Amino acid sequence: xxxxxxxxxxxxxxxxxxxxxxxxxxxxxxxxxxxxxxxxxxxxxxxxxxxxxxxxxxxxxxxxxxxxxxxxxxxxxxxxxxxxxxxxxxxxxxxxxxxxxxxxxxxxxxxxxxxxxxxxxxxxxxxxxxxxxxxxxxxxxxxxxxxxxxxxxxxxxxxxxxxxxxxxxxxxxxxxxxxxxxxxxxxxxxxxxxxxxxxxxxxxxxxxxxxxxxxxxxxxxxxxxxxxxxxxxxxxxxxxxxxxxxxxxxxxxxxxxxxxxxxxxxxxxxxxxxxxxxxxxxxxxxxxxxxxxxxxxxxxxxxxxxxxxxxxxxxxxxxxxxxxxxxxxxxxxxxxxxxxxxxxxxxxxxxxxxxxxxxxxxxxxxxxxxxxxxxxxxxxxxxxxxxxxxxxxxxxxxxxxxxxxxxxxxxxxxxxxxxxxxxxxxxxxxxxxxxxxxxxxxxxxxxxx
Numbered sequence: 030x031x032x033x034x035x036x037x038x039x040x041x042x043x044x045x046x047x048x049x050x051x052x053x054x055x056x057x058x059x060x061x062x063x064x065x066x067x068x069x070x071x072x073x074x075x076x077x078x079x080x081x082x083x084x085x086x087x088x089x090x091x092x093x094x095x096x097x098x099x100x101x102x103x104x105x106x107x108x109x110x111x112x113x114x115x116x117x118x119x120x121x122x123x124x125x126x127x128x129x130x131x132x133x134x135x136x137x138x139x140x141x142x143x144x145x146x147x148x149x150x151x152x153x154x155x156x157x158x159x160x161x162x163x164x165x166x167x168x169x170x171x172x173x174x175x176x177x178x179x180x181x182x183x184x185x186x187x188x189x190x191x192x193x194x195x196x197x198x199x200x201x202x203x204x205x206x207x208x209x210x211x212x213x214x215x216x217x218x219x220x221x222x223x224x225x226x227x228x229x230x231x232x233x234x235x236x237x238x239x240x241x242x243x244x245x246x247x248x249x250x251x252x253x254x255x256x257x258x259x260x261x262x263x264x265x266x267x268x269x270x271x272x273x274x275x276x277x278x279x280x281x282x283x284x285x286x287x288x289x290x291x292x293x294x295x296x297x298x299x300x301x302x303x304x305x306x307x308x309x310x311x312x313x314x315x316x317x318x319x320x321x322x323x324x325x326x327x328x329x330x331x332x333x334x335x336x337x338x339x340x341x342x343x344x345x346x347x348x349x350x351x352x353x354x355x356x357x358x359x360x361x362x363x364x365x366x367x368x369x370x371x372x373x374x375x376x377x378x379x380x381x382x383x384x385x386x387x388x389x390x391x392x393x394x395x396x397x398x399x400x401x402x403x404x405x406x407x408x409x410x411x412x413x414x415x416x417x418x419x420x421x422x423x424x425x426x427x428x429x430x431x432x433x434x435x436x437x438x439x440x441x442x443x444x445x446x447x448x449x450x451x452x453x454x455x456x457x458x459x460x461x462x463x464x465x466x467x468x469x470x471x472x473x474x475x476x477x478x
Contacts, residue, residue, distance in 0.1 A: 042194055111126055406469070
């Protein structure tokens with residue numbers, strides 16, 4: 030994942046390095062030109078000064094060297110060379126100058142001698158010729174040394190600039206990072222407005238928009254829960270009265286009308302079950318339900334549930350098997366009424382969507398990890414389901430189009446998932462590797478969070 034802080038820091042440091050590099054390149058070129066002009070001016074001054082001296086031809090060159098030993102010392106620098114010619118005869122030369130004429134071209138020129146490249150100035154006055162030269166390699170080394178000493182502070186300052194930029198960017202992005210940490214650490218059910226320790230103009234629209242969205246979500250959830258709960262609560266009494274009335278009518282009316290009344294009574298009971306599930310969905314919402322925690326013996330509770338629903342299994346001649354791999358009298362922190370609802374819905378769902386004379390497998394086992402959990406697995410015998418259908422199993426009112434003929438409202442597994450969420454557990458829907466049908470696997474923490 031990309032980091033804004035790292036990106037801004039990299040861009041700023043790269044910009045500084047680019048600017049310093051361009052400045053060094055431009056400065057180096059300008060310094061070369063300035064140095065050459067400075068050295069040329071020095072050659073011009075030296076040449077004119079020597080040209081102004083009165084040097085006469087003597088019989089022997091060594092005698093002249095002795096007479097001008099002081100001048101010889103001045104020009105014995107390794108980067109300078111001097112020749113004085115009069116009437117085509119060498120009357121004076123420095124230690125770096127050869128015995129032959131360095132250059133014949135008047136003015137500035139370049140030539141090679143003494144295994145080096147030299148910048149040469151040739152001046153002529155009547156029969157007198159003065160040739161002065163400086164080493165171009167020496168000039169280049171001095172230029173490089175000068176530019177190195179000039180840019181070295183900037184190079185050494187780059188890490189300091191980088192640290193200052195990193196610190197500044199980090200401080201500048203601290204409110205944004207605080208907002209990111211605040212949002213990432215929030216639970217999905219935490220919908221109260223967010224507040225930052227420091228207010229910045231740029232973040233006010235973001236925080237305001239997020240708080241408005243959270244408020245709308247909170248209001249929508251409250252309306253949904255209130256509507257479901259109120260409707261379910263208001264419908265329970267009329268449905269109960271209607272069921273009693275139908276039962277009384279069956280006792281008073283001629284038996285010829287009993288099949289129709291019995292069919293109506295079945296529909297009333299189905300509606301009553303849906304209303305009860307809606308009411309339970311509203312009551313067990315993670316934002317509202319407070320679990321009454323107490324130890325629950327899972328194996329005993331599952332056996333009681335199987336005994337309760339066993340008559341419905343017998344109607345389809347189904348066989349149910351309980352495999353328990355738990356320590357004796359093992360219990361978890363939960364609420365027995367909620368777990369009973371979960372177990373009943375899972376087993377009846379397996380019963381409803383499995384064929385007659387099929388098998389249902391219930392498995393209980395302990396999963397040891399950093400936070401131990403108990404796995405509750407309910408599998409039935411049947412055909413494999415598509416991944417699309419498995420992904421929509423826990424949606425409210427969703428039903429498989431291929432099983433529209435089976436009575437139901439599509440609320441059972443949604444209720445199961447909501448109760449699992451209240452326990453901070455996990456639920457998975459997959460195809461059974463043992464029986465081939467649906468496999469519902471729940472993982473509930475052994476100890477409450």
